[in-house]
Amino acid sequence: MPRPSVPLLSRDQIAIAALAQLDESGTLTLPKLASGLNVSVSSIYHHFAGGREEIIERIRGLLTGEWPSPLDEDLDWRDYAEQWAHGYRAAMARHPHVVPLLTLQTVSAPETLASYEALARVLRRAGFADEDLLHAVSVLDCFILGSALDASAPLDVWADSGDPGSALRAAIAVTRTQPGDRSLRSFELGLHALLAGLAELLRVSPPGPRGRRSSC
Template identity: 60%
Template structure:
């Protein structure tokens, strides 16, 4: 039988199907993905020779390639770049929280994602963060953003309201429900501003003459 003139599958088709599987089931399995696409598992390895690890990096790129900024804007402060970087990074994963554990389980190698992290590191370096603290700053921001993306996928009621009038937690739950907008998004902005303040203090401690 003659080989088809065009491939039956493309990398993007596989990645889109993998993301759909993740969103629907919370898991990523290559045999199940192959059955979903009505192909053999070997067909997936034809497009992703590195197997599951390469597929996960492909998903990372699919979600972040057009979302994460790779350059600061003219005149943009390091704080504003971090706000933009973190906000767009979080938005990339908010709709796909099941992808977060996969991303954190292996080394980041996707070129465009790495390029965005490189820009973040350069912006922080140019702002005065030294080599000893810079990677910790990037790690803290990364952990916070991905944790916030998971929080966005949490139940509407994360903590049960005991209904007790003497419970500060229950009073806070009721007060938060009465606030407009999304609880997770509000918490993200509050946490990010707190992080920026802490990072600025850290930078200034390392640079007594600043």
């Protein structure tokens, strides 16, 4: 029997199926993935020699494609970082089960590395010294991923203690009356504070290795 002219599987087809499995069950196993695609596990390895970890990294690349189209690197660094953070969080919040898996391995998806590289260029041009730049990116990254997980948290994150004098209980009651998405409001508040802190770091830090300094 002649071989089909079009491959039965593609890397993206496998990754999309793996993402669907994660969204549905919170787990990813190759036997279940192969069964869902009606292929053998060896067929999965034919496309992903690195197995599960390589598939997860391809999922990372696919999720990067859900971020906004390439941002204008001529934007003010705070505007750029804010838009970047909102796009990143929105993509990850749609697939919260993926987030813990992504944090366990080195970022190597070309699309994702390109997005981080663009952010790093913007921050460097703004005056962030090399010794601070990676920490700034890491702080943004950790905050965004944490907020993406918070987006899928229960409506009531903290139980009501029943104590009428509790400051937390009073805050919970007020927050319940606020319109909109509680998690998104928390994200925007935190992002504003984070960017203000980075701006202060930029203001007090010495010039970067090439003598650049921000005008802010």
